Amino acid sequence: MGKYIVKSKLRKVGAQVDTQTGIHQFIVDEPIAGHGTDAGPNPVQYLLSAVGSCMAITANDIARKHPEIQIKKFNTKTTGETTQYQDGRSAVTKIVVQIEAETNLDEAAHKAFMRSVVKDCTVHETLKHAVPIELQFV
Structure with a gap:
């Protein structure tokens, strides 16, 4: 932890x-x-960069643990859309992560590798499950 x-x-x-x-x-x-x-960058840009960079770092971590995996290319492009509500609040309401990845793996193994990247990416998992936030005013 x-x-x-x-x-x-x-x-x-x-x-x-x-x-x-x-x-x-x-x-x-x-x-x-x-x-x-x-x-x-603004806070939303940092949030989006956290998703894409976490995917890349996770891919690298997996490949390091499995020397048979050679990453030839791993690029991400993360797009976020915000919604402005009538009461003045705004929120990120959509995130799209495009991943361009090339490895030495055959198609089936490459797909399994990519599924592992997504599953093991801490930031993706956090956003996917909407972690509770505890606010403390001191």
Whole structure:
């Protein structure tokens, strides 16, 4: 079981948020049209990138454990659609992940490999099962 801690701090510039996790730091922002400064991807873009990159990392992990699998190409393109509701809320209501993968495997083994990638991808499984979120106001 893993535990991840991500700290975010609102800056006084546009909609910029300084974010830190472990030794990594990055900026989350909104585009200028969204009252940001476009200094970094927005939260939805980070969410979508998490799905695609998790698929790629999972494929790599599986191939590392099974040296007979050689990944020649593994690219993802993740598209998200948001819906704006009348009360002002918005939500990601559709995510499409296109995976372009080439391996040395025959067709049946390649399909089994891809099923394993999807099944083992932590971010995909999390979104698929809509993890409960506990909010704590301190």
